Amino acid sequence: MPELPEVETVRRVLEPQLGGEIIKDVQVGKPQIIAGMDAVEFARALQGRKITGMGRRGKFLSLILDNGDRVVLHLRMTGSLLVTPADFEAEKHTHVVIRLESGRQIRFIDQRRFGRFWLIRNGEEDTISGIHKLGIEPFDKRLTPAYLKERLYKRKKPIKECLLDQTLVAGIGNIYGDEILFRVRIAPEKKACDLKETEWKRLAKEIPLALQYYIEKNEISPEDYLAGKGGDYRNTPFLQVYGHAGEPCPVCGKPLKRSVIGGRSSVSCPKCQK
């Protein structure tokens, strides 16, 4: 489900609700959600710890604990993370419940069970979750036309596939890959090695602008977030191409086309994007 803007939204909504909370106990319904560790051991490690903050890197979230340990998690396609009152209705696919001393609970709900949690101990380097393989954040100053060109100018892969590569820039998924390419007027199937100077420039500029824009469009109150079960994002009316195949291009009016690139569906304007 979520890409960087949604994951950042989750962090912004939940972090203020979690700071200072103490973990009473942890219930893991589906042990495979806890990666690289026994679920019982995971639960024991969290018990009694205070949550001091929440972080995000790419599409990963983390809960920072007072002893320096951290819980890294990834929502993958359908995961959602909620902070609920104890009596909040039980969602069908709730796989992890972290009960807090205040009576509230952190709940991880994931229909398809692709989401994962990892526990990284204090001082340990995280080499298991995938965070260590991530490229720069989209808001990093190092995201320059030269960086993109340097990394991609020899690649014969479609630029769309390159944008989805988390080791290049972390956090772009199928939706925002399409949206970014529409904004910069580059066809998703265009080979990276065929991009021109001006196109590297437009990409470097638009990647952070687009993601920042969608983070802002996602802003939501804790109440509405909970009511929407963590899956109601408000930016969808602002998506220009994703989910709009066959509809008129918002710029030129020609029908937007759907194609398959790197095994993922893509939507683009055949006239505006070259």
Add this chain to the structure above:
DNA sequence: CCCTGCCTGCTG
């Protein structure tokens, strides 16, 4: 490069 697996649910 493509393929598969991991899962459930929705759409046509």
Add this chain to the structure above:
DNA sequence: CAGCAGGCAGGG
């Protein structure tokens, strides 16, 4: 019923 879904890892 097949096909598809906003992700990613692993294998050939």
